[in-house]
Amino acid sequence: MARDTWFETVAIAQQRAKKRLPKSAYSSLISASEKGVTVSDNVESFAELGFAPHVIGATEKRDQATTVMGQDISLPVIISPTGVQAVHPEGEVAVARAAAARGTAMGLSSFASKPMEDVTAVNDKIFFQIYWLGSRDDILARMERARAAGAKGLILTTDWSFSHGRDWGSPKIPEQMDLKTILKMSPEVITKPRWFFSFAKQLRPPDLRVPNQGRRGEAGPTFFQAYGEWMGTPPPTWEDVAWLREQWGGPFLLKGTVRVDDAKRAVDAGVSAITVSNHGGNNIDGTPAAIRCLPAIADAVGDQVEVLLDGGIRRGSDVVKAVALGARAVMIGRAYLWGLAAEGQAGVENVLDILRGGIDSALMGLGKSSIHELTRDDILVPEGFTRTLGA
Numbered sequence: 001m002a003r004d005t006w007f008e009t010v011a012i013a014q015q016r017a018k019k020r021l022p023k024s025a026y027s028s029l030i031s032a033s034e035k036g037v038t039v040s041d042n043v044e045s046f047a048e049l050g051f052a053p054h055v056i057g058a059t060e061k062r063d064q065a066t067t068v069m070g071q072d073i074s075l076p077v078i079i080s081p082t083g084v085q086a087v088h089p090e091g092e093v094a095v096a097r098a099a100a101a102r103g104t105a106m107g108l109s110s111f112a113s114k115p116m117e118d119v120t121a122v123n124d125k126i127f128f129q130i131y132w133l134g135s136r137d138d139i140l141a142r143m144e145r146a147r148a149a150g151a152k153g154l155i156l157t158t159d160w161s162f163s164h165g166r167d168w169g170s171p172k173i174p175e176q177m178d179l180k181t182i183l184k185m186s187p188e189v190i191t192k193p194r195w196f197f198s199f200a201k202q203l204r205p206p207d208l209r210v211p212n213q214g215r216r217g218e219a220g221p222t223f224f225q226a227y228g229e230w231m232g233t234p235p236p237t238w239e240d241v242a243w244l245r246e247q248w249g250g251p252f253l254l255k256g257t258v259r260v261d262d263a264k265r266a267v268d269a270g271v272s273a274i275t276v277s278n279h280g281g282n283n284i285d286g287t288p289a290a291i292r293c294l295p296a297i298a299d300a301v302g303d304q305v306e307v308l309l310d311g312g313i314r315r316g317s318d319v320v321k322a323v324a325l326g327a328r329a330v331m332i333g334r335a336y337l338w339g340l341a342a343e344g345q346a347g348v349e350n351v352l353d354i355l356r357g358g359i360d361s362a363l364m365g366l367g368k369s370s371i372h373e374l375t376r377d378d379i380l381v382p383e384g385f386t387r388t389l390g391a
């Protein structure tokens with residue numbers, strides 16, 4: 001009998017990913033820094049927000065379509081760039097296909113395991129994500145490669161402070177996945193035969209190179225070579241942000257804003273969008289949940305740039321809460337990574353379907369015919385919930 005691959009919640013996708021992956025691969029998806037205060041707050045803060053549904057007044061049809069950075073999307077959810085998709089042999093290509101099948105856009109990490117050209121070939125709504133790594137010329141070369149590959153927007157991620165050390169232990173990421181490493185990992189891998197054989201079928205071990213940090217057609221540096229170069233690169237200034245935005249000339253998103261003053265400076269630098277984000281709890285631990293920081297930022301700059309949110313989205317109702325509090329759309333990270341690890345492309349489609357279904361239920365309960373009708377009054381926000389940083 002065929003294995004039942006469908007799952008009904010993101011929590012179940014997570015359990016399946018945990019069961020399926022070797023321990024170190026699973027823990028690289030959990031990531032987060034230090035004690036994990038921020039990553040927990042990202043998720044748990046959504047449960048502090050409530051709804052007051054109507055008993056009568058639901059509309060027959062409910063619309064979720066919107067646009068982000070000029071791209072039509074069929075639900076207010078896009079794929080956030082993440083760099084560890086080598087947990088599945090098809091990695092970013094499977095995610096891009098799933099996003100295209102469900103009518104949405106994808107941020108592609110510069111630390112992705114697949115060349116950007118393979119990803120843009122299966123989804124024409126790709127935003128390429130850049131870290132400030134190497135010289136301005138290196139960054140320009142990467143940006144031009146993305147333009148030539150057909151990327152529709154650029155994402156600049158600057159909220160990474162090289163924190164390492166987690167109370168639950170960091171995963172050991174090997175430099176290369178050669179036979180020696182696989183044999184060393186064998187006690188972990190032997191108990192996960194389905195994961196091992198998904199790679200063995202392709203006669204190719206997981207790719208630990210980052211092809212988008214190199215030139216088109218080349219394998220690119222190893223993850224650690226690229227990471228070392230990144231650590232050695234002087235961090236960017238606001239002038240650098242404005243310069244890169246100017247060089248790109250198209251839709252440009254600055255990822256990782258939690259402060260009102262930074263959001264205003266991003267507007268001054270000419271960006272088209274920002275995402276209120278703490279890198280999924282991977283920046284400084286103790287940063288408040290992204291959703292707590294959203295309302296103040298949306299009030300300050302929401303009429304000048306597109307304001308997105310990422311961090312902690314696990315349900316469609318979370319998306320509705322974020323949109324009601326001022327986000328145009330949300331980006332998801334771990335939710336789709338768990339879907340990918342559990343069931344490949346179908347798992348990512350499953351996650352997007354769960355979110356779409358949850359958004360639809362919440363709209364129905366609230367008596368709204370569209371996500372565009374949502375307002376703050378639709379959400380019960382407890383006193384002291386929000387944080388206004390840098391105002």
Ligand SMILES: Cc1cc2nc3c(=O)[nH]c(=O)nc-3n(C[C@H](O)[C@H](O)[C@H](O)COP(=O)(O)O)c2cc1C
Nearest residue numbers: 029080081082083109157279280311312332333334
């Ligand atoms: C395993 C992992 C890898 C990530 N890699 C990147 C990356 O390469 N570039 C980037 O801009 N953000 C990266 N992020 C952050 C995500 O884009 C996003 O901000 C975060 O995952 C959102 O929180 P969520 O996982 O709770 O949805 C990563 C996050 C995780 C969990």
